[in-house]
Amino acid sequence: MYVLVRQTSNGELLVDTLDDAGLPIAATRCLTLTEFRLFVSSLESTTREPATPRWVWEDTARIYSVLLTAGIRVQRCHDLRLCHVILKNSALTTRSELALASPGPWDVASATTSDQAEPRATLFDFEAEDDRDPVSSAGAAESRTAREFRRQLDAVASATEPGRLRLLLAAESAGALVAAEMRYAGLPWRTDVHDLLLTEELGARVAPGMRPERLELLAQRIRLELGDATLNPDSPQELFRALQRAGLAVTSTRGWELKKLQHPVIEPLLQYKKLSRLLSANGWTWMESWVVDGRFHPDYVPGGVVTGRWATRGGGALQLPKQIRGAVVADDGWKLVVADAAQLEPRILAALAQDTSMAKAGRGTDLYAGIVSSGVVETRDHAKVAMLGAMYGATTGESGRLMPRLARAYPRAIALTESAARAGERGEIVTTRLGRSSPIPGSGWQEAQAQAYDPAATAIDERRARSQARDWGRFTRNFIVQGSAAEWALCWMAEIRRELRALPAPGSRQADAAHGALGQLVPGAGPANPGTTRGRAPFDATPHLVFFLHDEVIVHTPTAQAAAVAQIIVTAAETAGRLLFGDFPVDFMLTVATVDNYGQAK
DNA sequence: CAATTTCGCGCC
DNA sequence: AGGGCGCGAAATTG
Structure with missing residues (x-):
């Protein structure tokens, strides 16, 4: 069963129940968020997969962040925007109506910032009435969104190898759910540890625009060695000229080129570059702008790279340098299970x-x-x-x-x-x-x-x-x-997510219920990082994905469940391999570490 | 002066 | 000495 969900400009949701062909089997309903929450839980708690509905919507990043904030989580979805891109370009669907159509609204580059949980204008900027396609064969009431969904179903059904595409679209959509949930939950981040790490490397914190002590000392050494008392080592141009004057035949100021040279300035210069990078990319300024209430909330962008890899927006989440990973610390009584696919x-x-x-x-x-x-x-x-x-x-x-x-x-x-x-x-x-x-x-x-x-x-x-x-x-x-490899990783994560949700809570039912209720009702209740004041979403009290990096995941979990989580991750890798390659005998090995902080993993 | 491009470097 | 990114600061352009 499919359920098509559209946001209206006043924050309500238009809901259409569709059959397997994507045709409506009931009149459109207009629900408030509260009504929608009840609707979701009635459908998801009573039915088991594969009878669980697949929620169909235009843009997971936009709508699901609203749902998460309202305490609503779903098991599966179909992201029309992401799937459209795949089907439009795939060699397996070249003769489909969708691929042959001239570029339309679904082909515009996504300007989704998903910037917080406000319902924004949607793709078509529709009021309920505007989203109707008068030429639809399904009747005047079919929305353009529903029509696009049917076009996508047709493209898959007529594809050269429908099974592969079905898996890809499901995996891509599951990835979108994971991305929204990870952004919502955030990566546990200890600003006090981060500050300590920075101070050890750079010297005590100074005002923005100033150089911390160790950086300033290095700058002075560089000026001395190059005989240029006013040199700004941050300027590639100035630095290049100064190196030339010192008789060093460089073509640029890149580190790998400098490494090959013999000169007293090289060592402090390389050191300076390393520390300067740390300061500007992940220093105190970064910490203040990206870490909120003990969590780093990067904006993941599924499908952000043409190859299908994710990109991120803000905070450089895919480039967290090893130097500061020690600041990623599990809450008290919790662990981080860090797993990466070896030679993926x-x-x-x-x-x-x-x-x-x-x-x-x-x-x-x-x-x-x-x-x-x-x-x-x-x-x-x-x-x-x-x-x-x-x-x-x-x-x-x-x-x-x-x-x-x-x-x-x-x-x-x-x-x-x-x-x-x-x-x-x-x-x-x-x-x-x-x-x-x-x-x-x-x-x-x-x-x-x-x-x-x-x-x-x-x-x-x-x-x-x-x-x-x-x-x-x-x-x-x-x-x-x-x-x-990106497809394998999506399947891996989707499997991990599914199995984590099915994980039985350890200990008594009462203990679990109390924990969940506290987490939901009392702001700041439950295990928390120092400085955490935000109330915790209900599912934040159970193991959940908090980070993804191409071939690596981190799950934040209560210590008691860490071993089960590790097992889930390993099994999910095997499942992903079979989903992509059937019985072909290839191993997808993982290195799995259960740690208190990310810096301890490998 | 603001907007855009380049450089250099972090991650996989 | 090769693929894919994002980001901050400097450098350049409008």
Whole structure:
């Protein structure tokens, strides 16, 4: 069963119950949030999967944040905006009505800021009456939203491999739920620990715009070594000129270039860059702007990257430097279960290519170590560099030299990456395991290629065209692996989320009920970080996902349930592997750590 | 002066 | 010396 939900401008919800074909089976109802909460709980508590309804809406980021704030959680959804993008571009649905239609409102770039729980104007900015499609075959009452949903169902049903797309759309939508829930719950963050870490590294906190002591001392050493008393080491231009004057033949001020040089200024300069980065990216200013009531609430953007990876907006959540991960501390009586998929992308590649030799190298062990013990290369480092080179398209250097050996040992895997690269060089699209396709190269790219075939083309034209073609080939080469890995990760998270919700509470029912009631009714009740004043949502008292980073998750859990959580995460990885690759014998190994703070994990 | 681009570096 | 990002400060442009 599907239930289509639309927000009106006055904060009420329009609800349509739909059959499996997406056609309404009852009149539209208009519910307040309170009425809707009762509606959801009546449907979700009495029915078990797969009878549980799938909630269909335009934009999870927008509507679900409102629901979460009202204490409403759902099990499954279909995010029309995210699914539209997939179906519009997928090689599996090219002949569908949806893909063939000229660009419409569903194709506009999402400007969703999901900035807090206010119901904003929706895509169509509709009042109840405006959202009607007069030409709909289902009758004048069918909304444009419902019509889009039917278009999506049709596209899937007529697809080359509907099963894969169905899984992809479900996983993408589940990811959107997870993203909204993680943003809502937030990552436990101890500002006092963060401050301590910063003070150890940089010196005591100073006013914004000032340099903390250790940074100032380093700046003075740099000025001394370069003989420039007024040098501002934050200015690449000034620094570049000062280095030139000191006789250092640099082409930039990048750290990796400086590392190769011998000069007394190099050591303090590299140190300065590192600390300066810490201060500006994750210093006290960051802490004040992004940590609220002991939680860091990044805005995750599912589908924010063309490959299907997530992006984030605000706070740089996908780049939390290792230096400050110690500030991510579990609440008293709680633990963090940190899990990351070991060598995820090579394993994905092995399965994509059905390369049993490569899969075997990773069975029950570190995949790179397995490549070494198979005698392909001598060291783990070589195995890693070679594999990364194969997936990213390295042609030169050490990685390039090792490639032939990899190609001999794993011909199927390497052939797959090569064919993806060749397709991209020809301007063709490539497609992930579940059916997400790469974009068509832009008009500039295509013109440059066409121009190179013109009889009047110069050698420079040809060289530029070849170089751009290779660039796009590296992109498509990586796309199939990165994109399929993102799909695996979505399935993994969706499974974790589902199993966490089904986890029975430990101990007596009374204890659990008391805990839940306290958490719900008493602001600040329950385990809390120092400084936590926010009331806790009901589900915040049970294990829940708090962080995701491409191939890594963190679950915040009461200590008593940590072991069960770890088991759920491991089992979910196996399930995700089967969902994507069926019986193909590839292991998706995890490193799992149950810790008090994120800094202790690996 | 504000808006936009570039640089450099953090993460996977 | 290769893929994907986001961000802050400096540098440049309008």
